[in-house]
């Protein structure tokens with residue numbers, strides 16, 4: 156589904172490449188972890204996959220078409236959903252309205268379907284009362300669940316997450332990771348998670364380590 160071909164990236168100078176000649180395939184229905192030392196370039200790599208930045212070398216293809224050709228704005232809107240470590244919810248809105256807004260902006264097939272949004276939030280453990288109050292009044296784990304629910308109500312087949320459990324305790328981490336596996340296996344999406352936590356990486360179908368400017372499969 157998502158093909159990375161001979162990808163290279165550096166910020167200031169080519170001699171300081173974060174990674175080079177990266178060729179990888181990411182499939183729908185599968186979860187992937189990306190691990191590696193702090194500063195190795197994991198977030199940068201995700202930002203390329205998400206169409207937030209352009210590679211210096213190589214190409215990224217979605218379903219056989221270059222994402223440049225799709226257009227990065229269009230690509231971000233209809234092909235990819237992002238979960239950040241710090242939730243990035245619309246803080247002046249309720250969880251329900253965060254989902255409704257995301258469905259509207261991305262032209263989701265469920266656009267305008269309040270019952271569907273409520274059902275998703277309920278499935279993720281939010282009470283009817285919680286889903287209509289301001290997101291800032293929820294705990295970190297609850298807010299991250301809302302961010303994940305938001306990816307679930309959108310049609311994007313690619314879900315990328317940058318340390319989505321970085322701010323969560325053990326129990327919430329377990330819940331969140333289970334949700335990501337469900338998104339991959341039940342919603343048949345491609346889920347790519349950057350993580351520092353070995354437990355999280357071990358739960359994914361495949362794990363890649365970014366080290367020495369290259370990606371390799373973890374044993």
Ligand SMILES: Nc1ncnc2c1ncn2[C@@H]1O[C@H](COP(=O)(O)OP(=O)(O)OP(=O)(O)O)[C@@H](O)[C@H]1O
Pocket residue numbers: 166167173191192193194195196197198199200
């Ligand atoms: N906008 C930028 N301009 C210049 N250099 C940057 C920029 N963003 C990141 N870097 C540098 O690029 C390198 C990789 O950063 P990146 O955020 O991708 O690492 P990371 O693997 O996600 O690290 P962490 O695990 O700490 O989140 C770091 O050395 C960082 O200082």
Ligand SMILES: [Mg+2]
Pocket residue numbers: 197198199317
């Ligand atoms: Mg990072």
